[in-house]
Amino acid sequence: MPADESTQDDLYEQAVANYGPALVRLARAWEADRDARKDLLQEMHLALWRSFKTFDARCALRTWVYRVAQNAATSHVLRSRRRRSIPLVSIEEIEEHGGIAPETLPPPSLDQAQILDRLYDLIQRLNPLDRQVILLYLEGVDAASIGEVTGISSGYVATKIHRIKSILADRFHNGGNHDQR
């Protein structure tokens, strides 16, 4: 049953309270440009608020929020791809080192901010679906829930996650000693 306006506002505020910071991270991962990122974040919030008009609690709030946000971001990336013609690659291509030139690999020692910059850079090169998988993985969402958000089978998500772990370990383990902070 569609929500009335106050329920819509309440659901939106609840979603932002729980997932607001995640939305900021997602926006940065989907858009490198600062100004365009602000627009994307605004689009995500608007889409989320509008979506709650039809929220029927058939799926978890988290699944709903991630779906709406990622779909808004996907539209954004497809629009900018038309303008900028950006080549996007898959996790598999990155794993085979085909997608990223060797000179873009991170140097052995990096501080946390640099690691994050490199991580965002890596994510922004991925095609929309693989980008969603890696982002949800980093947000701590399990394979089954990633499958629910993306529509990819959880088995295949697990395979992708295995590849992501291997890529991340390969690229960031030397500079990833941030647990010593």
Place this chain on the structure above:
Amino acid sequence: MTSDNSSTNLHDLWQKQAQSSFEISPEKLHCLRKRLNRKLLVRDGTVWVLCLFEICWFAWILVALPQPLMKFGSALVILGMAYMTGQVWLNQRSCRASRLRAEASGNVNSLEFLRSELERQREFHRGIWFWSRLAVLMPGLLVFGVGAIMLFPWPDSLVGWSVVGVTVFVFPLAIWLNLKKSKAYQREIDALDTLRQSPQKNS
């Protein structure tokens, strides 16, 4: 460091990263929605005005110029533009439907959403509307251009030659570029379908 340790560290780093906050109140969102609706209205209105302007211009040519081929060409272009205006209306309706779908996109998983977006873009470049857009404008412009070449001596006939040139050379180029684009979209759709139908195939 093992792969699991490394990814746990990255998880922590990712989730605890310092970032600027972003807040937007429901009241501001109401305003944003209104602004978005106005923007869409202006965009749709501009297309209608342009179509109307073209129709009026060719209607004036139909009445004012004596050359029968130009008159016939103008009449064909007017019919074509009228058809196009109808298409614009249908497209606006489809955009509104798409906006409604986007509102409920929490019910649509990412794979389905991405596929429908790619399909929509493929149809724009290859679909029946693309071919009918060309089909309704090409004959009218060609006849109009030939009529202008016959009516005016060189260099006044340059307009006619330009129209014929655009029709003969630019339209086929546009077709080729659009088909190329649509094939690229189709490849992406096929890749998604492979993912959907045999999820373990690539693993």
